[in-house]
Amino acid sequence: MAVRSTRLKKLMAALAAATLVGSMAACGGSSDESSDGTVTLEFAQWWGAELPAGDFDEIINDFTTANPNIKIKLLSAPYASTKQQLVTGAASKTLPDVVGLDGAWVNDFAKQGAIADMSALMTEAGYDQSQLASQIQLDGKTYMVPVVNFVYPLFVNKDLLTKAGVAAVPTTRTEFSDAAKKITATGSDVKGWALPLDTAVPNGIQNDVMSWLWASGGSMLADGKPNLTSPEVKATVEYVKSLNDAGVIAPGALTMKEQDKVEKFTNGQVGMMIDSLAHINLIKEGKPDLNFEVAALPAVDGYSGKRGIPYASWGIGISDSTEHKAEAFKFVSYLMDQKTNANLATIANGFPGNKNAKPDFSNSDPLFEKAFEIYQAGTPANEFVGLPKSEELMRSFDEQLQLVLTGKTTVDEALAKSQASWSEVIK
Amino acid sequence: MTTKAAPAVPRSGRLRSLIPFGYLSPTLLLIFVLMVIPIVMVISYSLRDNVIVTANPVFAGFANYTKVLTDPDFIAALKNTAIFISVSTVAHLVLGLTFAMMLNTKLLSGVTKAIFRIVYILPWLFTIAVIAVIWRLLLDPAGVVNYILQTLGVVQEGIGWFSDPDIALWAVTFVNVWSGYPFFMISLLAGLQGIPADLYEAASVDGTTWWQRFRHVTLPQLKPVIISMAVLDLIWTSQQFALIWMTTGGGPLNTTEMLSTYVYKQAFSEYEFATASAAAVIVLLLTMILAFFYVRSQRER
Numbered sequence: 001m002a003v004r005s006t007r008l009k010k011l012m013a014a015l016a017a018a019t020l021v022g023s024m025a026a027c028g029g030s031s032d033e034s035s036d037g038t039v040t041l042e043f044a045q046w047w048g049a050e051l052p053a054g055d056f057d058e059i060i061n062d063f064t065t066a067n068p069n070i071k072i073k074l075l076s077a078p079y080a081s082t083k084q085q086l087v088t089g090a091a092s093k094t095l096p097d098v099v100g101l102d103g104a105w106v107n108d109f110a111k112q113g114a115i116a117d118m119s120a121l122m123t124e125a126g127y128d129q130s131q132l133a134s135q136i137q138l139d140g141k142t143y144m145v146p147v148v149n150f151v152y153p154l155f156v157n158k159d160l161l162t163k164a165g166v167a168a169v170p171t172t173r174t175e176f177s178d179a180a181k182k183i184t185a186t187g188s189d190v191k192g193w194a195l196p197l198d199t200a201v202p203n204g205i206q207n208d209v210m211s212w213l214w215a216s217g218g219s220m221l222a223d224g225k226p227n228l229t230s231p232e233v234k235a236t237v238e239y240v241k242s243l244n245d246a247g248v249i250a251p252g253a254l255t256m257k258e259q260d261k262v263e264k265f266t267n268g269q270v271g272m273m274i275d276s277l278a279h280i281n282l283i284k285e286g287k288p289d290l291n292f293e294v295a296a297l298p299a300v301d302g303y304s305g306k307r308g309i310p311y312a313s314w315g316i317g318i319s320d321s322t323e324h325k326a327e328a329f330k331f332v333s334y335l336m337d338q339k340t341n342a343n344l345a346t347i348a349n350g351f352p353g354n355k356n357a358k359p360d361f362s363n364s365d366p367l368f369e370k371a372f373e374i375y376q377a378g379t380p381a382n383e384f385v386g387l388p389k390s391e392e393l394m395r396s397f398d399e400q401l402q403l404v405l406t407g408k409t410t411v412d413e414a415l416a417k418s419q420a421s422w423s424e425v426i427k
Numbered sequence: 428m429t430t431k432a433a434p435a436v437p438r439s440g441r442l443r444s445l446i447p448f449g450y451l452s453p454t455l456l457l458i459f460v461l462m463v464i465p466i467v468m469v470i471s472y473s474l475r476d477n478v479i480v481t482a483n484p485v486f487a488g489f490a491n492y493t494k495v496l497t498d499p500d501f502i503a504a505l506k507n508t509a510i511f512i513s514v515s516t517v518a519h520l521v522l523g524l525t526f527a528m529m530l531n532t533k534l535l536s537g538v539t540k541a542i543f544r545i546v547y548i549l550p551w552l553f554t555i556a557v558i559a560v561i562w563r564l565l566l567d568p569a570g571v572v573n574y575i576l577q578t579l580g581v582v583q584e585g586i587g588w589f590s591d592p593d594i595a596l597w598a599v600t601f602v603n604v605w606s607g608y609p610f611f612m613i614s615l616l617a618g619l620q621g622i623p624a625d626l627y628e629a630a631s632v633d634g635t636t637w638w639q640r641f642r643h644v645t646l647p648q649l650k651p652v653i654i655s656m657a658v659l660d661l662i663w664t665s666q667q668f669a670l671i672w673m674t675t676g677g678g679p680l681n682t683t684e685m686l687s688t689y690v691y692k693q694a695f696s697e698y699e700f701a702t703a704s705a706a707a708v709i710v711l712l713l714t715m716i717l718a719f720f721y722v723r724s725q726r727e728r
Contacts, residue, residue: 199676
């Protein structure tokens with residue numbers, strides 16, 4: 001028996017080794033043009049994983065039916081694994097032909113020469129650029145086109161607001177801080193606001209902190225360089241600190257994650273939060289009778305300009321190493337066309353990247369339509385898009401903010417240190 | 428017969444000596460592909476200037492090592508890891524031994540012991556992701572633990588176990604102790620059951636107390652198990668990544684930053700694969716020191 005099992009083990013080992021060598025050989029060659037002239041485009045993204053099952057395939061099928069000489073091979077994975085695959089793919093120049101992009105990656109990928117200059121492709125194809133709501137550029141060249149945008153408005157629990165005796169949804173910082181204090185005063189377990197500052201995924205800096213700055217038309221950059229010591233940024237951080245000092249922020253902020261924030265809002269433990277519109281369905285599933293509303297982010301008192309509203313996007317780009325740039329761009333323009341784009345935005349609960357596309361709100365929550373109005377009245381703002389190592393920028397800022405909130409440093413000192421560490425990254 | 432065979436011996440002998448390697452070749456190939464190549468690659472990355480994200484990295488000597496070793500975050504991670512693994516291992520050992528001895532006692536009935544065996548082993552059956560979620564909920568400032576403490580009047584306000592810089596490291600260590608002690612318990616229980624009963628009989632004939640029997644019979648008999656378990660646990664715990672990442676992410680204020688989370692952040696958020704590799708090589712060397720002691724203790728047995 002012992003002899004047999006060792007022999008079996010050897011056989012298994014030999015088989016494993018053979019499969020390994022075989023699969024490595026298979027990785028080496030990837031011919032994507034078959035003999036009959038059909039081109040196969042690989043499309044890596046995380047969108048398929050976030051859409052209702054089968055919906056994304058339908059959109060792709062419509063394209064391949066209309067273009068029988070192009071086949072699309074979807075490589076769908078969750079966001080984090082897509083990111084890791086693309087980071088290594090970009091370095092080794094083996095990116096799939098078409099890639100789903102987050103604005104935060106564009107700078108690094110473009111500098112490595114991994115993604116193609118789409119401005120040139122648009123000119124070549126005679127594409128009408130005016131229909132695009134936005135383009136992510138570096139040195140005047142477009143590297144990413146946002147396909148669907150997800151905005152981050154202010155979520156307000158109406159019942160808690162009423163209970164606290166606040167009549168209207170806050171529109172200024174003073175009103176917000178006042179409402180947060182009143183909500184906190186209603187009960188021992190209720191707080192006014194949630195601030196997720198976990199450093200593992202430090203996007204709270206973008207969504208929950210810098211959004212205050214952008215909502216009042218402020219900027220953390222000046223001519224593309226960090227400008228964190230400006231009075232606007234200082235006022236924003238001081239405002240967050242004042243909320244913390246007033247005890248209106250839900251406890252545990254320093255390691256709170258985005259999902260904790262949503263959960264606390266859903267459970268009625270916090271009265272207000274800034275969050276992705278995409279979470280409306282999640283909240284309604286968790287607590288169908290929660291009476292809440294979305295609104296534009298509060299701005300500094302007396303501000304009358306357009307309000308920046310933070311957003312995240314499903315962006316698209318084309319690999320610089322693909323041999324089928326024209327076909328790839330054809331696919332991109334299909335996703336961006338008025339009808340498809342509206343359709344995609346509708347099923348994704350986002351807002352279209354094509355200016356003329358109007359999502360169909362007939363089957364969705366009325367809150368989406370409300371948010372679309374806020375979106376159109378304001379201006380999409382996310383200054384981390386296009387910056388190098390944006391996650392690291394958020395993390396270093398996060399660490400300084402944590403020092404401020406725990407009373408270990410002053411606002412000025414923290415901003416000076418953040419400015420120094422950002423200046424090392426953004427040169 | 429001997430005269431005939433004699434000239435053939437060297438040739439067939441040489442061939443014969445190659446035969447074992449033929450049998451070993453699949454394993455050697457696997458070890459080469461899965462162990463040697465990745466390790467050599469990481470070492471070579473650590474000696475070059477920002478690899479992977481630049482097309483043509485240049486040789487940088489030990490610059491990455493100097494950068495890592497002078498980084499205050501790395502030093503903090505080293506210190507936190509040392510505290511985390513030593514406290515975890517000692518607590519695993521004490522708890523594991525206590526529970527193992529309770530399960531080995533003659534004072535309880537078989538059914539009672541079976542029930543407790545299941546209860547005690549439960550934490551080991553959960554995957555780290557589940558453990559992280561459970562404890563995040565339990566230790567939330569508005570969670571169950573704080574509710575109980577508040578109801579009992581121990582604390583006035585909910586404690587942020589994971590978010591208070593002074594407590595976070597102890598909170599993650601506690602969770603790690605909770606999730607890891609059953610493995611010690613099972614191994615030590617097996618060791619306890621292997622101690623011959625006549626040793627205890629002889630000891631009680633000599634009129635020893637319980638404590639004397641524990642010190643002079645139980646502990647010496649368990650020593651080999653305890654030593655190898657402790658060294659293995661130090662190595663395993665030093666590689667704990669998922670638990671830290673899913674509970675505190677290395678925060679607040681880097682108080683729970685471990686070597687593993689440090690390497691991850693260097694690689695996947697700063698894209699500094701060269702410094703990440705250098706840090707990983709340092710971790711490898713530190714782990715090899717532990718492995719050396721493990722192998723030596725095994726050889727002594």
